[in-house]
Amino acid sequence: MSALLATARCGQQDAWLGPVSAETYRAFLASRTGSALGPGFLQCASWADVKVGWEARLLGWGPQDGAGPGELSGVALVLLRRFPGTRKYFAYLPEGPVADWSDPELDRWLNPLLRHLRAEGAFAVRIGPAPAYRRWNAAGLKMHTGAGRHVSDVLTCEVDPLGAAVAERLRARGWQRCGDDGEDNDAQPRYVFRVPLAGRTTDDLWSGLNQEWRRNIRRAHKSGVEVTVGGAADLPEFYRLLKITEERDGFRLGRSLTYYERQYAALNAEEPGRMKLYLARHQGEILAAHTMVTVGRRIWYQTGASADRRREVRPSHALQWKMMLDAHAQGAEVYDMCGVPSTLDPDVRSFGLLRWKLGTGGHVAETLGEWEKPLSGTTNQTLYRAFQMYMARR
Structure with missing residues (x-):
């Protein structure tokens, strides 16, 4: 042997x-x-x-x-x-x-x-490890934003006993968690944002959005923003917008266009439609592009990119609403908006990403990391x- x-x-x-x-x-x-x-x-x-x-x-x-x-x-x-x-x-x-x-x-x-x-x-x-650990709803977190505050400072609305047990079992066996604050750039994000879809109607999803999100979606539709599903040929435009977004928002994913082309080809070869590229156009110009990945009843909004031009027509809000509706129509139980920072400090630049996702009315989940x-x-x-x-x- x-x-x-x-x-x-x-x-x-x-x-x-x-x-x-x-x-x-x-x-x-x-x-x-x-x-x-x-x-x-x-x-x-x-x-x-x-x-x-x-x-x-x-x-x-x-x-x-x-x-x-x-x-x-x-x-x-x-x-x-x-x-x-x-x-x-x-x-x-x-x-x-x-x-x-x-x-x-x-x-x-x-x-x-x-x-x-x-x-x-x-x-x-x-x-x-798969189990979740703790969960906070959007309303509770929005009430506790402030200087120096973090998600972990807020009383949770749910604690998963399995997650806590698995963490203790791993520690007892000599495993160490990557990153003390859950934001290790070399690890998958510990804090993620999820919008529950199971058992909800589209009216429920709409009422779950905050007033700012509803207003921006209406503005996008009134301005003539059109959302379509693109293909592999549109990935270069997505990547161009992604570089603009990284520069504007002060982050760097460190991925190449080839990476996204390879991901798109590999995931869709395994199951057609597993990865989709959504595009938001205004007056014929692509202003935003987001990727979505589906596995069974889980759907992820993976990566978003948008132009600096005509941001007032809110193309990203229109994109997200369409993606959420499509996920609901496909029978997904959760729309996962992926990682968010742990900060609740409005003066910290990365808080803007969390604030944007909180408007969907979902919840922050702390995974075991x-x-x-x-x-x-x-x-x-x-x-x-x-x-x-x-x-x-x-």
């Missing part, structure tokens, strides 16, 4: 872990996308084709080698990045693994994963410290 297969067969009480085919992997994910709590798009098999410079592994937990999707209990897309000058890898499971986080015996399936990755040459592992752990061994510990220094300098 090879070293990799030897590590896949674990102790008597451990789950079996090993490579699975892309077909089996996709079938398992499809069986878990029936609710808003299904897997995120970063664990889709196609995401491996987006991440150039990383080696990908599709793994599954099951009763035995060759298990079918109905027999698996979990899967993981693992991205491996080689540490320069070595044969060692940093292992990354974005928003994964897709496993049973309610299991109080995490070691039963987590240990086989760590053993497998160690045998692959990984010196450290980063994971993104991402967690890292160096694997045992002196060499791995040394490489992990060097890796942390490298990331801090970058």
Whole structure:
């Protein structure tokens, strides 16, 4: 038995872990996308084709080698990045693994994963547990904005006991959360904004918007803003607007046009319509462009871009309203507007993004964020410290 297969067969009480085919992997994910709590798009098999410079592994937990999707209990897309000058890898499971986080015996399936990755040459592992932790509604947060204030300073309207339990279980096993404030630029955002759609009518969605949003949507429609779904040929225009937006709003995603073209091609090759590009035109000119990603009953507004010209006609508000209506019509249970900053200080520049999303009437959810752990061994510990220094300098 090879070293990799030897590590896949674990102790008597451990789950079996090993490579699975892309077909089996996709079938398992499809069986878990029936609710808003299904897997995120970063664990889709196609995401491996987006991440150039990383080696990908599709793994599954099951009763035995060759298990079918109905027999698996979990899967993981693992991205491996080689540490320069070595044969060692940093292992990354974005928003994964897709496993049973309610299991109080995490070691039963987590240990086989760590053993497998160690045998692959990984010196450290980063994971993104699925459970949420806390939630705040928009109205409550708007009442508590102020100098130096943060989302965590406000009394929550909901705490998920599973999220709290998973965090404690991970800490007890030596895992460390990435970024103390939840805004580590190298990790997925810990705070996200979500608009619930399940059980709501379009009238409910409209009444959930604040007065400013409703007024701006009406203004866009009255001004003649037209919203359409574009295609791959429109990505260069989206990217041009994105660079304008980054310069104006003071952030940098660090992604190229090729990245978005690759993402669009990979996600839509896996499932047609998985990634869409929405365009807002006024007098024939594209003034805003936003991307949307769909996996089962979860829909994400991923990236938005807009021009500096004619902002008074509110093209982005028209885009978001159309995207929200389309998500509702598709039967999505949640419209995820992705990451937001944790600040509630109006004088902090990044607060503007949170303020804009609060107008939709959704809620801020604190996820468990991402967690890292160096694997045992002196060499791995040394490489992990060097890796942390490298990331801090970058």
